[in-house]
Amino acid sequence: xxxxEFASAPPVVKLVGAFAQPFDNAVATARTCxxxxxxxxxxQVAKNPEARDRLARSxxxxxxxxxxxxxxxxxxxxNVSRHFLWSFLHSHPFYNxxxxxxxYVEVKPNAYAVPxxxxxxxxxxxxxxxxxIAAYQRLIEALTPAAAREYFRIFPARQKQESAHKEVKKxxxxxxxxxxxxxxxxxxxxxxxxxxxxxxxxxxxQLDAPAETRQVVxxxxxxxxxxxxxxxxxxxxxxxxxxxxxxxxFQSRPAPAREADARAFAIEFDRELDGKVxxxxxxxxxxxxxxxxxxxxxxxxxxxxxxxxEALALALDPSKNPYFGxxxxxxxxxxxxxxxxxxxxxxxxxxxxAADSQDxxxxxxxxxxxxxxxxxxxEPDYIVPELITRSAVxxxxxxxxxxxxxxxxxxxxxxxxxxxxxxxxxxxAVAVRFTESADLLNLHHKLKSRLCYNxxxxxxxxxxxxxxxxxxxxxxxxxxxLPPCGLxxxxxxxxxxxxxxxxxxxxxxxxxxxxxxxxx
Numbered sequence: 418x419x420x421x422e423f424a425s426a427p428p429v430v431k432l433v434g435a436f437a438q439p440f441d442n443a444v445a446t447a448r449t450c451x452x453x454x455x456x457x458x459x460x461q462v463a464k465n466p467e468a469r470d471r472l473a474r475s476x477x478x479x480x481x482x483x484x485x486x487x488x489x490x491x492x493x494x495x496n497v498s499r500h501f502l503w504s505f506l507h508s509h510p511f512y513n514x515x516x517x518x519x520x521y522v523e524v525k526p527n528a529y530a531v532p533x534x535x536x537x538x539x540x541x542x543x544x545x546x547x548x549x550i551a552a553y554q555r556l557i558e559a560l561t562p563a564a565a566r567e568y569f570r571i572f573p574a575r576q577k578q579e580s581a582h583k584e585v586k587k588x589x590x591x592x593x594x595x596x597x598x599x600x601x602x603x604x605x606x607x608x609x610x611x612x613x614x615x616x617x618x619x620x621x622x623q624l625d626a627p628a629e630t631r632q633v634v635x636x637x638x639x640x641x642x643x644x645x646x647x648x649x650x651x652x653x654x655x656x657x658x659x660x661x662x663x664x665x666x667f668q669s670r671p672a673p674a675r676e677a678d679a680r681a682f683a684i685e686f687d688r689e690l691d692g693k694v695x696x697x698x699x700x701x702x703x704x705x706x707x708x709x710x711x712x713x714x715x716x717x718x719x720x721x722x723x724x725x726x727e728a729l730a731l732a733l734d735p736s737k738n739p740y741f742g743x744x745x746x747x748x749x750x751x752x753x754x755x756x757x758x759x760x761x762x763x764x765x766x767x768x769x770x771a772a773d774s775q776d777x778x779x780x781x782x783x784x785x786x787x788x789x790x791x792x793x794x795x796e797p798d799y800i801v802p803e804l805i806t807r808s809a810v811x812x813x814x815x816x817x818x819x820x821x822x823x824x825x826x827x828x829x830x831x832x833x834x835x836x837x838x839x840x841x842x843x844x845x846a847v848a849v850r851f852t853e854s855a856d857l858l859n860l861h862h863k864l865k866s867r868l869c870y871n872x873x874x875x876x877x878x879x880x881x882x883x884x885x886x887x888x889x890x891x892x893x894x895x896x897x898x899l900p901p902c903g904l905x906x907x908x909x910x911x912x913x914x915x916x917x918x919x920x921x922x923x924x925x926x927x928x929x930x931x932x933x934x935x936x937x
Contacts, residue, residue, distance in 0.1 A: 742908030
């Protein structure tokens with residue numbers, strides 16, 4: 418895949434951190450499993466490359482891939498689209514990324530991917546993208562008064578602080594980004610293991626962003642091979658896009674039928690949400706009793722010595738389980754806390770592309786995210802942040818930008834541009850509908866982060882929906898689904914709010930969950 422796939426600035430991929438001998442090390446770990454002489458080193462393995470490669474191929478073909486997890490590779494990526502990150506790079510659990518935040522860093526003009534198009538198609542695309550960025554800039558200005566009113570209502574003493582006015586702009590900017598195209602560039606550090614990179618390469622041609630994914634992953638593999646060419650021994654060629662089951666099913670229906678199905682799907686999905694952002698659609702029967710029994714098993718106690726209520730309190734009550742007051746999440750290392758794995762929940766939810774890009778970073782609460790183009794109907798379908806509704810001027814700019822964007826996408830489709838290419842113009846606000854599941858241990862950790870008033874608005878609302886619904890059906894578990902300040906209060910950890918100068922200004926730890934009222 419060449420840089421010609423995209424007419425804009427090509428992706429920049431650099432391998433900035435890696436093991437010195439990653440492939441030799443992987444084989445050394447395999448040989449150590451059967452060594453009677455102790456640890457086998459990478460240097461020992463390198464002395465016999467034929468034996469090394471023969472063993473590597475043998476264990477790889479047998480599916481014994483844990484040896485390839487030891488070597489990790491850190492890449493810096495630039496000029497990659499937000500859509501690619503959402504669709505592929507962050508769609509699985511085995512990675513770590515630190516990327517530039519659109520919430521806090523203002524997006525610059527022309528910082529977006531331009532797919533390969535004909536001259537006429539590119540003119541429509543460029544005009545639409547520039548209009549989206551112009552709307553973003555106008556929205557920042559239009560939203561700043563509303564953001565300032567709310568901010569200084571909470572922090573009246575900060576009105577003379579220059580830093581406070583910068584904070585207000587960031588809050589306006591966070592909402593204004595909803596009109597930006599998903600093609601907007603990001604830059605980030607991305608760290609993965611060797612087996613994950615091999616998996617990337619094998620499945621890099623898939624919807625929603627097959628061309629960009631193949632291009633970026635190809636550059637990552639090139640950088641790996643430049644560092645250690647021995648990885649060619651186990652590198653499998655990518656599957657063709659046409660061989661993926663998602664593509665085959667998607668293409669089996671004509672476009673009008675796909676749009677009709679997508680329209681019916683959206684109506685059905687939204688009706689079943691029943692006005693919620695996230696609706697509890699399934700849970701394991703007996704969640705509370707299952708956790709309680711697991712606690713008794715950990716402690717070796719019969720039911721007569723420890724009731725369900727007492728057992729649940731040992732695992733979930735922060736005053737009895739002080740791990741909840743720790744800055745780090747150490748719960749997966751605690752025998753008692755691991756009892757929380759046995760309760761599980763499933764939610765159907767509807768978020769914007771922007772919000773879901775953050776939601777999917779909670780890798781231990783996995784979701785079945787869609788082929789986004791399979792959910793498109795050709796009609797505007799987007800989320801409206803609350804702050805937008807507080808300004809008539811901002812709301813008008815927002816509605817106009819959405820209408821213009823969908824018209825431009827329709828024009829491109831009429832000119833024969835593939836759906837996955839035209840989708841790069843979709844705004845961050847475009848609605849994404851999916852199902853997400855989690856066990857209680859990992860859901861608890863997520864809600865601890867996202868019930869904080871500093872969390873992104875949509876994820877906060879989804880988390881509030883989830884905590885309330887669990888409380889309604891499982892009140893003992895539900896009473897302990899709290900923001901970080903609530904948990905820290907119960908563990909007597911000080912300060913109660915861990916956010917420091919980012920404190921939201923509301924003593925949330927004094928409120929019941931029904932009293933929560935999100936500020937900007």
